[in-house]
Amino acid sequence: MFEVFEKYITEKITLNSAELQRIKALCTPKRVRKRQYILQEGDVCYNNCFVAKGCMRAYRVGDDGTEHIIRFAPEHWWISDRESYNTGLPAKLNIDALEDSEVLLWTKDNYNLISDEIPQMAIFTQRILAKSFDSAQQRIFETISQTAEEKYESFIKKHPDLYRRVPLHMIASYLGVSRETLSRVRSQYAHK
Amino acid sequence: MFEVFEKYITEKITLNSAELQRIKALCTPKRVRKRQYILQEGDVCYNNCFVAKGCMRAYRVGDDGTEHIIRFAPEHWWISDRESYNTGLPAKLNIDALEDSEVLLWTKDNYNLISDEIPQMAIFTQRILAKSFDSAQQRIFETISQTAEEKYESFIKKHPDLYRRVPLHMIASYLGVSRETLSRVRSQYAHK
C-alpha cells in the first residue's frame, strides 16, 4: 500500500531510500470500509491522511442537520481537518469513506519528525497547503459568482474522474444546490 | 507608519530591536488613495502587503464583467494574491483601496531574507497562512449552507468593524447576493 505513496512522492521530490524508509516506518496504513469514519466531529484531528486507494470525503453538518460536503479526496489526495490538527481543538469536520479505501496515516508527532529530518518534505507540505488555499479561494469565487449550471461544469472540469464516480446528490451537496436542481441541470446539460 | 506594524507584530511574537530594524529596513511604506490599485489582474504579485491604516479589498472579475469581492483587509490584515506570489504567474485578483490607506510592502526577495534571518517570522507567516486557509474553508461552508440572511449575520459577526464602514453593495458582492436582496435582508433584519 505504501508503494502508491512512494510513486507519488518520488515524482514530486527526490528522496533517497533511507529517507523513504524513515517515512514508511513512521506511517500507519489503514483499510477503511465504505461509510467508515476516520474523523468525527468533536474529536481532535491528530493525523495527516494520504489516500492511496478509493475516495474519502470531508463534510460538515449545518444547523438544520444537513450534510455539506467540504471536499472530496480520491487517490493521491491528502485530507484532514487542518484547523483541528493545528489548534488541537475539536474538529468541525467529519471525514469518511465513499468507497472501500486505503489510506496512510502519520500522526502529528511523527509528521513533525519527518519534517525536521527531511527538509524537502517540510517544503513539500508547505506547497500542498499553499495550493489548497489557492483552490479554496478559487472555489469561493465560483460559489459566489456562478449559476448552478456553471458550477456543475466547473466541477466536471476540476474533477473529471469524480463526476461519474460519486453519487449526484453528493456533488449537489458539495456545490450547495439541491439534488433535484442538479439532476435537472445535468439532464439539460446532457442535451447539448 | 511602521509603528502600527511594530505594535502588531510585537504582540504576536518577540523580536529584539535589531530584528525589528532589519524588518523595517527591508519594507516600503506606501500611501494609497481611495480607488487606487496596488495590484491589477494580469500583473504579477511581487509583494507582501500589510495594511497599517484604512481598508483594502481583493476582487475578481467574472465572465460577465461583474466584480466579485474575495476579501476585505482593514487595519492589521495582510493582503496579496498568494497564487501569483507563489507561482509568478499573472494575478487573477485586483487589489485596491476602499479608503485612503497606508500599507507596508515587502518584496518577495526581501521577505525571504527576513524569513531566513528571523525564524520566528517564518513560523509566524506559516501561522497566518494556516489561519487564512481555515477561514477560507469556513467561508465555503457558509456560502454553500446559509441563506442570504444568515450570510449577512455571519458577516456582521466576523467583521463587526466593517459592516457599517464599507458600502452595502460591496458586502453583497462579497456574499454573492445582489445588492437589492441584501438591502431588503438588512431592513427586515433591522426590524427585530
Next chain:
DNA sequence: CGATTCTTTGAAAACAGTCAATCTGTGTGG
C-alpha cells in the same frame, strides 16, 4: 450646489428549493 455614488423600493420574471411520487439499479437473504 451639481455630480457621483450608494441605497431603497416596487413589480415581474427567473431560478432554486421543497414535497411527493415514481423509477432505477444494486445487493442481500431466503
Next chain:
DNA sequence: CCACACAGATTGACTGTTTTCAAAGAATCG
C-alpha cells in the same frame, strides 16, 4: 433465482426566494 429492501436518481407541481429592471430617494464629495 427470485423477491425484497435500499440507496440513488428523476419528474411534476407548487412554493418561496432571489434576480433583474427601472425608477426614485439619500448621502457624500469636490
